[in-house]
Amino acid sequence: MRMTKLFATPWIWSFIGAVAVWLAAVIFTGGHGAGGMITAALSLAVFTVIVGLGQMFVITLGPGNVDLSLPANIGLASAVAMKTMDGNDGMIAVGLLAALACGAVIGLANYALIRLLRIPPIIATLSSSFIILSTDIHYGRGLQIKPPQGFADFANVQILGIPILGLFGVALAVLAWVALQKMVYGRSVLAIGQNMRAAKLAGIPVERVRLLTYTLSGALGGINGALLAGYFRGASVDIGNEYLLSSIAVVVIGGTSVAGGKANVPGIWGASLFLVLLLTMLNTFGVSAGLRLLLTGLIIVGVITAAGGHKAGR
Amino acid sequence: MSDLAAKTARAPRNTGRLLRTMLPALSMTLILLGIAWLNPRAISYFGFSLMLNLAIPIALATVAQMFVITINELDLSIGTFVGFVGCVTATWLHDAPLVGVLVLVAAIGVYAGLGALIHLRNLPSIVVTLGMSFVWQGLAILILPKPGGSAPEWLTGFMGIKTPFVPFPIIAAVVIALVVHFALMRSAYGAVLRGAGGNQQAIGRAGWSLLKTKVIMFALTGTFGVISGMALIGITTSADANIGNGYTLLSIAGVILGGGEFVGGRVSPIGAVIGALTLALAASPLLTFMNIPPDWQVAANGVILITVLAARALIGRKGG
Numbered sequence: 001m002r003m004t005k006l007f008a009t010p011w012i013w014s015f016i017g018a019v020a021v022w023l024a025a026v027i028f029t030g031g032h033g034a035g036g037m038i039t040a041a042l043s044l045a046v047f048t049v050i051v052g053l054g055q056m057f058v059i060t061l062g063p064g065n066v067d068l069s070l071p072a073n074i075g076l077a078s079a080v081a082m083k084t085m086d087g088n089d090g091m092i093a094v095g096l097l098a099a100l101a102c103g104a105v106i107g108l109a110n111y112a113l114i115r116l117l118r119i120p121p122i123i124a125t126l127s128s129s130f131i132i133l134s135t136d137i138h139y140g141r142g143l144q145i146k147p148p149q150g151f152a153d154f155a156n157v158q159i160l161g162i163p164i165l166g167l168f169g170v171a172l173a174v175l176a177w178v179a180l181q182k183m184v185y186g187r188s189v190l191a192i193g194q195n196m197r198a199a200k201l202a203g204i205p206v207e208r209v210r211l212l213t214y215t216l217s218g219a220l221g222g223i224n225g226a227l228l229a230g231y232f233r234g235a236s237v238d239i240g241n242e243y244l245l246s247s248i249a250v251v252v253i254g255g256t257s258v259a260g261g262k263a264n265v266p267g268i269w270g271a272s273l274f275l276v277l278l279l280t281m282l283n284t285f286g287v288s289a290g291l292r293l294l295l296t297g298l299i300i301v302g303v304i305t306a307a308g309g310h311k312a313g314r
Numbered sequence: 315m316s317d318l319a320a321k322t323a324r325a326p327r328n329t330g331r332l333l334r335t336m337l338p339a340l341s342m343t344l345i346l347l348g349i350a351w352l353n354p355r356a357i358s359y360f361g362f363s364l365m366l367n368l369a370i371p372i373a374l375a376t377v378a379q380m381f382v383i384t385i386n387e388l389d390l391s392i393g394t395f396v397g398f399v400g401c402v403t404a405t406w407l408h409d410a411p412l413v414g415v416l417v418l419v420a421a422i423g424v425y426a427g428l429g430a431l432i433h434l435r436n437l438p439s440i441v442v443t444l445g446m447s448f449v450w451q452g453l454a455i456l457i458l459p460k461p462g463g464s465a466p467e468w469l470t471g472f473m474g475i476k477t478p479f480v481p482f483p484i485i486a487a488v489v490i491a492l493v494v495h496f497a498l499m500r501s502a503y504g505a506v507l508r509g510a511g512g513n514q515q516a517i518g519r520a521g522w523s524l525l526k527t528k529v530i531m532f533a534l535t536g537t538f539g540v541i542s543g544m545a546l547i548g549i550t551t552s553a554d555a556n557i558g559n560g561y562t563l564l565s566i567a568g569v570i571l572g573g574g575e576f577v578g579g580r581v582s583p584i585g586a587v588i589g590a591l592t593l594a595l596a597a598s599p600l601l602t603f604m605n606i607p608p609d610w611q612v613a614a615n616g617v618i619l620i621t622v623l624a625a626r627a628l629i630g631r632k633g634g
Contacts, residue, residue: 064576066440113620118627122388123570123619126563130616138609245444258438290455290555297448304441305431 010255014270017253017303018277025281037280039161043231045272046169050224051243052250052268053176054217058121059251061213062193062260069110069125070221070247072132074240077102077225079140082147082235089150096226103222106132107215114214115207136237145235155230165227169269177265189213193260246275253303274303333629338572338585341622342592345600352603359481366483369594370473371396371546373487375561376568376590377494377583378538381531383569384498384581385511387432387439391447392539392565395421396558398450399543404463404553407544411466418540425536426529433528447562454555461554465547473548487587494583507531511579567619568593573626593618 022041026034051070058067077099085095106128113124147155157164180186188209191199200206224243229235252258253274254267278299282292333340349365350357356365375392382389389395399418407414428446432439475482498504509517510527518524542561547553570576571592572585596618597611606614 117620117624119620119623120570120576122576123567123623126567127616127619127623130619131613134610134613134616137612138607245447248444249441252438252441258440288456290452290459292452293448293455294452297445297450297452300445300448301442304437304445305435 011264011267011270013306014254014267014274018270018273021274021277021281025277025284028281028284035161037277039158039163041273041276041280042166042169043156043163045269045276046163046165047224047228047231048243048246048250048272048275049169049173049268050220050227051217051247052254052272053172053265054220055247056176056251056254056256056263056265056268057180057189057213058217059248059256059258060189060193060260060263061210062196063258065121065260066248067107067110067125067214067217067221068122068244069106069129069132070217071240071242071244072129072136073103073106073218073221074225074228074243075235075237076106076132076136076139077222078229078235078239079136079145079225079237080222081226082145082229083140085148085151087146087148089148092148092151092154095151096223099222099226100219101222103225104215104219106221107218108211110218111211111214115210133237140235140237145229147230147233147235151230152233155227165231173265173269176268180263180265185209185212190261190263193257193262195261246272249300250275253300330629334626335573337622337626337629338582338588338592341571341618341625342588342595345592345595345618349595349600349603352600356603359479362484363481365595366481366487366591367549368546369591370483370486370490371542371549372561372564372568372594373490373587373590374538374542374545375558375565376572376586377490378535378542379565380494380569380572380574380581380583380586381498381534381538382439383511383566383574383576384508384579385528385531386577386579387528387531388566388576389443389535390440390562391443391450392535393558393560393562394447394450394454395536395539396543396546396561397553397555398454398457398558399540400547400550400553400557401454401458401463401555403469403544403547404465405457407469408464408466422533422536422540425539426533429528429530429532430525432532433525451555451559458553458555461552463553465551465553469544469548470551473545487591491584491587494587498581498583508579508581511577511581564590564593567615571619571622 022034022037025037051074055067055070058065080102081095081099084098085091110121110125110128113119113128114121117124119127146152155165159167178186180189188199188204188206191202191204192206192209196206221240221243225235225240228239232239250268250271253271254269255264256262256267278296279292282295287295346357355361375396379389379392399421402414402417402421405414406417428442431437432442473482477485498507506517506522507527507530510522510524510531514524517527543558546557550557568590569581569586570589572582572587572589574581574586593615597615600614
């Protein structure tokens with residue numbers, strides 16, 4: 001009974017998928033590097049988890065809500081963080097705050113475009129991403145900016161084989177879960193996603209919640225940029241490129257409804273691990289770049305099809 | 315005129331409605347005036363031939379995107395699909411035309427299949443097409459690992475036609491806009507197709523197959539994606555797996571600039587083509603004439619989008 005209940009949860013399949021691709025990779029290597037793969041996957045998955053959580057809140061707001069500015073946001077924030085830190089260990093906290101603020105301002109600007117100019121979120125975040133990208137190119141001069149040694153070391157620290165970033169990601173997910181399920185804010189996001197008019201009539205401050213959500217997504221993108229630059233030892237313009245697809249993909253694979261009003265936090269972790277381990281598996285198989293892209297795409301479409309669509313809200 | 319009236323029936327004033335319909339053309343006129351003011355010599359046969367050189371593939375990709383937007387879906391793979399078609403055109407279509415044609419027809423079949431899959435399993439098209447964008451890019455790299463290949467001669471010949479008085483790209487744009495306009499906006503079945511985006515249940519209850527509308531619209535997207543990729547290679551004469559990547563965002567922006575909306579089956583083929591031309595004109599010629607440094611050229615696209623949409627919101631507020 002309990003087991004069937006567990007299998008009915010929307011997020012369990014992403015974890016099963018993650019374990020399956022990990023096992024396939026381990027069998028291929030004959031057991032070599034099984035633990036290392038998990039450690040690496042934990043670190044890499046965190047970056048997708050961070051932006052995935054922000055994207056999850058945005059998508060839960062209802063149809064049409066999506067943040068396409070995340071890749072540009074991550075790129076700019078990584079440059080802002082690294083320039084603020086300026087290779088100086090004493091400035092790490094300031095740099096992180098700067099990245100957070102940069103992301104939050106981008107989120108605010110996105111919301112301003114959506115609200116004041118009544119632009120659909122897809123186009124608003126798309127247009128702002130063009131402007132952010134240009135700002136980044138101009139600001140970072142297209143160069144790789146190195147992080148301070150202390151920050152780079154910190155981003156790569158492991159405690160008993162568990163990367164510190166992984167712990168951070170889990171803590172963040174727990175916070176997101178509490179915010180979604182136990183706080184007025186999260187319940188409001190869900191209510192707006194289910195029926196915006198009803199939510200408004202019920203007295204939920206719809207616009208304030210939307211503002212908070214876009215700002216939150218931006219801020220998480222900003223923090224992600226700083227951490228990525230630390231982990232990969234340098235900021236660059238295209239550091240966030242892959243997070244356009246992955247941030248949306250983990251939300252959907254993790255069991256959050258694209259129609260809004262239904263979110264799932266554990267699924268974000270499962271889906272992120274699945275995507276990272278999938279790449280690890282294809283890399284251990286030694287497939288060419290073209291074939292890797294082809295298989296990644298086919299598997300994503302396959303998983304979405306298998307997970308099935310949720311019945312439309314109306 | 316009746317469906318236009320029905321569409322904007324909520325706007326009580328005629329001027330607002332008219333302004334809104336004219337907005338895509340108005341913004342393009344403004345861009346053209348800007349170009350004429352900065353560099354009068356550009357407003358000539360050769361000027362337009364050069365400036366609109368790459369506008370045709372962009373316009374075709376935008377129309378492709380418009381078909382899926384009509385039924386409330388989005389295609390985030392159109393850019394990599396155009397790249398894939400480009401690679402097929404520059405290799406197989408040149409070396410073994412029959413194989414090339416078969417592959418391209420099969421690709422349109424894949425699009426039709428995606429439409430069926432999305433409808434039957436009730437899947438989010440954003441994610442399915444994001445996944446497909448990897449598939450097309452992967453296939454393109456497998457077909458053409460390094461930039462190269464060569465376009466079939468008949469194709470470069472066709473894209474290089476020198477028409478009298480009016481440059482070829484302008485004539486092509488007008489033809490594309492009118493053909494799609496009459497098929498989608500003026501035909502009986504076109505109304506059903508748009509209705510599938512406007513009120514799915516009503517169309518379903520009236521006895522039309524919703525599955526069929528999705529399949530047809532996705533197949534049309536695939537078809538115009540194929541034509542776009544071929545036109546692109548006819549101009550560039552060789553291909554690269556990444557050649558179309560920018561088209562995904564450009565095509566969405568073009569549809570919206572042209573007066574389309576994400577939901578409700580409200581689109582405008584003529585507007586979409588004008589939107590694509592506006593973006594193509596604004597993207598490089600205007601910025602080059604204005605001496606905007608390359609750093610900020612991407613931002614200029616964003617600013618244009620925001621300005622036009624802000625203008626539309628203002629007009630909408632006044633009119634409604």
